[in-house]
Amino acid sequence: MSLHFVLWHIGIGALLSAGFVAALLHTDLHGIGTLLLRAPEHPFPLLLLWFFLGLTFASVQLGTAIMLHFREEP
Numbered sequence: 001m002s003l004h005f006v007l008w009h010i011g012i013g014a015l016l017s018a019g020f021v022a023a024l025l026h027t028d029l030h031g032i033g034t035l036l037l038r039a040p041e042h043p044f045p046l047l048l049l050w051f052f053l054g055l056t057f058a059s060v061q062l063g064t065a066i067m068l069h070f071r072e073e074p
Contacts, residue, residue, distance in 0.1 A: 001069065009065040010046030020057070021050045 025046075030049040036046050 010058040011064045013061035014054045017054040017057040020053060
């Protein structure tokens with residue numbers, strides 16, 4: 001397993017989290033998009049949401065890729 005493999009899958013997870021945050025803002029589910037865009041410290045809460053969702057999505061993506069990479073075929 002190489003560094004390229006790890007970085008590639010972390011990048012995919014980060015892009016998935018960016019898409020999720022964009023969809024959350026677009027749909028304005030329960031007013032969270034309005035709340036995040038009208039916050040007095042406008043970019044900071046949005047960046048925190050993206051960062052921590054990015055950690056979660058990237059971890060799940062990398063874990064899944066590693067488990068599927070080493071799966072033994074019968």
